[in-house]
Amino acid sequence: MMNTQAGDPGAFAHFDLSRVPSPAFVVDAARLRANLEVLADIKHRSGAKILSALKAFSMWEVAPLLAEYLDGVATSGLWEARLAFDKYEGEIATYSPAFKAEDLAEIAAISDHIIFNSPDQIARHSKAIIGLRDAGEQFDIGLRINPLHAEGEIAKYDPCQPHSRLGFPIDQLADAHIDAIDGIHFHSLCEQGFEPLYRTWEAIVPFLEPYIGDLKWLNFGGGHHITRADYARDELVEFLHDVAETTGCEVYLEPGEAIALDAGILVGELLDVMDNGMPVGITDISATCHMPDVIEAPYRPAMLGEARDGPVIRLGGPSCLAGDIIGDYRLPGPMEPGLRFAFLDQAHYSMVKTSTFNGVPLPSIWLWDSETDELREVRRFDWTTFRDRLS
Numbered sequence: 400m401m402n403t404q405a406g407d408p409g410a411f412a413h414f415d416l417s418r419v420p421s422p423a424f425v426v427d428a429a430r431l432r433a434n435l436e437v438l439a440d441i442k443h444r445s446g447a448k449i450l451s452a453l454k455a456f457s458m459w460e461v462a463p464l465l466a467e468y469l470d471g472v473a474t475s476g477l478w479e480a481r482l483a484f485d486k487y488e489g490e491i492a493t494y495s496p497a498f499k500a501e502d503l504a505e506i507a508a509i510s511d512h513i514i515f516n517s518p519d520q521i522a523r524h525s526k527a528i529i530g531l532r533d534a535g536e537q538f539d540i541g542l543r544i545n546p547l548h549a550e551g552e553i554a555k556y557d558p559c560q561p562h563s564r565l566g567f568p569i570d571q572l573a574d575a576h577i578d579a580i581d582g583i584h585f586h587s588l589c590e591q592g593f594e595p596l597y598r599t600w601e602a603i604v605p606f607l608e609p610y611i612g613d614l615k616w617l618n619f620g621g622g623h624h625i626t627r628a629d630y631a632r633d634e635l636v637e638f639l640h641d642v643a644e645t646t647g648c649e650v651y652l653e654p655g656e657a658i659a660l661d662a663g664i665l666v667g668e669l670l671d672v673m674d675n676g677m678p679v680g681i682t683d684i685s686a687t688c689h690m691p692d693v694i695e696a697p698y699r700p701a702m703l704g705e706a707r708d709g710p711v712i713r714l715g716g717p718s719c720l721a722g723d724i725i726g727d728y729r730l731p732g733p734m735e736p737g738l739r740f741a742f743l744d745q746a747h748y749s750m751v752k753t754s755t756f757n758g759v760p761l762p763s764i765w766l767w768d769s770e771t772d773e774l775r776e777v778r779r780f781d782w783t784t785f786r787d788r789l790s
């Protein structure tokens with residue numbers, strides 16, 4: 400079933416879409432700051448550390464802003480770890496479902512925490528780990544466990560789905576596994592509130608209890624929609640504080656979406672309109688190239704200022720893929736070529752996933768500050784980006 404995104408336009412309700420070329424991502428620094436202030440408040444009141452998951456939002460132009468509020472970043476392997484080392488400040492926690500032996504030394508040099516997906520991988524790399532530590536590299540080893548407690552609404556986004564490859568099944572945890580690690584990590588939530596986190600913790604405590612005294616830290620992954628207005632933040636603070644106190648462990652969260660929630664739009668333009676049983680519009684925004692989650696999840700992105708009444712048009716991208724359909728909308732202006740429009744909440748998991756399939760141009764990236772109205776082009780891509788990825 401297609402999920403319709405709610406979407407809070409925030410200050411974008413007053414943004415003139417003709418100020419940027421199309422297509423373009425526009426990120427509001429003021430909204431980012433507001434999100435970061437919420438997260439920093441959670442950190443300060445609970446004592447937990449918060450890392451920003453780069454897989455969701457890696458617009459490194461705003462790395463200095465993130466550094467003012469958060470403790471560092473969570474990365475997904477060598478390339479994100481390199482980006483973190485090059486552009487971001489603070490701690491780096493690197494988790495990958497599987498590490499390659501040839502990447503490990505550089506990951507260890509960059510990362511404060513290396514989090515493995517299974518005790519077998521740790522054992523396989525143990526000689527290298529000992530060698531790196533003997534050579535003076537300082538890093539903690541973590542193990543991602545699978546809580547075997549599903550809270551996900553969509554199987555595709557639920558690491559606790561049956562036969563999942565993500566995380567070591569917690570019911571197989573044994574003394575020997577704990578000897579090799581400093582911390583435990585789990586990530587099993589997606590766009591969720593506090594209660595699912597609490598229930599997950601309750602589900603894993605019986606398995607973890609015998610080992611708690613041997614652990615330095617616990618990392619509760621991402622999927623916490625902390626910056627959503629209805630998130631039970633006081634309950635989260637109390638919970639994080641209690642976990643730290645009762646376990647003696649340092650507690651980490653590594654949200655991605657929550658950093659950039661409602662902080663970015665994707666501006667597009669209507670290129671052509673025809674009728675095929677209903678109005679059909681071709682735009683310069685492609686679901687498959689620019690917002691692949693629209694097809695993968697699937698979901699229907701909210702449109703800035705979408706009209707309540709009037710004709711419905713089916714919007715799709717300029718690629719040849721028949722399924723490059725964004726959704727059915729009531730446009731905020733005339734159904735004519737040249738109309739500008741924007742999809743809400745596109746800063747996370749869109750910018751990081753863009754591709755140039757069909758030679759579709761990449762959106763440029765703009766930073767706007769809704770408090771000062773300053774607007775700045777951060778990056779514009781030309782066709783050589785497409786060319787140079789292909790040979």
Ligand SMILES: Cc1ncc(COP(=O)(O)O)c(C=O)c1O
Nearest residue numbers: 452455586621622623654655656
């Ligand atoms: C291991 C891990 N940590 C953190 C995150 C960030 O999750 P979110 O962006 O939903 O907060 C993800 C997302 O898939 C993840 O796999």
